[in-house]
Amino acid sequence: AQTVTQSQPEMSVQEAETVTLSCTYDTSESNYYLFWYKQPPSRQMILVIRQEAYKQQNATENRFSVNFQKAAKSFSLKISDSQLGDTAMYFCAFRFRALSGSARQLTFGSGTQLTVLP
């Protein structure tokens, strides 16, 4: 079974600075997706960024980028120019790239609470 580990329960960063959140995972599969989700206080979880395992190029979405190291099974999230609205719980998640009919559910890490300080 696959597992996702986030070893940083809490982090803080000054507004406008850069922060990196860590994630490692374990799987024997070769076809999968990795995600970072953001869960602001009392609000729903939203997708921040997604990476297909078969792509070598790291995904980027505006101020958010990932460092995907497939051999090391590492998937970190870098947030540049941090904003107060980035304060949230961040979850790393894994999903198989499976055939139709398979569950394709997400497996989540335990999360990192990021606080952006003014």
Add this chain to the structure above:
Amino acid sequence: DTGVSQDPRHKITKRGQNVTFRCDPISEHNRLYWYRQTLGQGPEFLTYFQNEAQLEKSRLLSDRFSAERPKGSFSTLEIQRTEQGDSAMYLCASSQTKGLLQNTEAFFGQGTRLTVV
């Protein structure tokens, strides 16, 4: 609002009572997922539906948990004889399959927070 909707947002119940939660997915989404999230943890998968068929339910926590999606639209999650350990956030998510291997991202609702006293 065309997002995933969950009702109620909060539920307080006495131990031993039955509770039912509702999830309305994004209208064109054929897949619907239920997750449970306890304090300080990531969501844990419970079950999922493709249209009205419940294709995975082995992760439901006990036989006190059941879920339905009778017409392939909204879904309900019922917990019978609630216990204090059932206190958690229950999240619903939906997605749309696109072909054999493709799937849209999962969109989550705001969750139902259950407190069993």
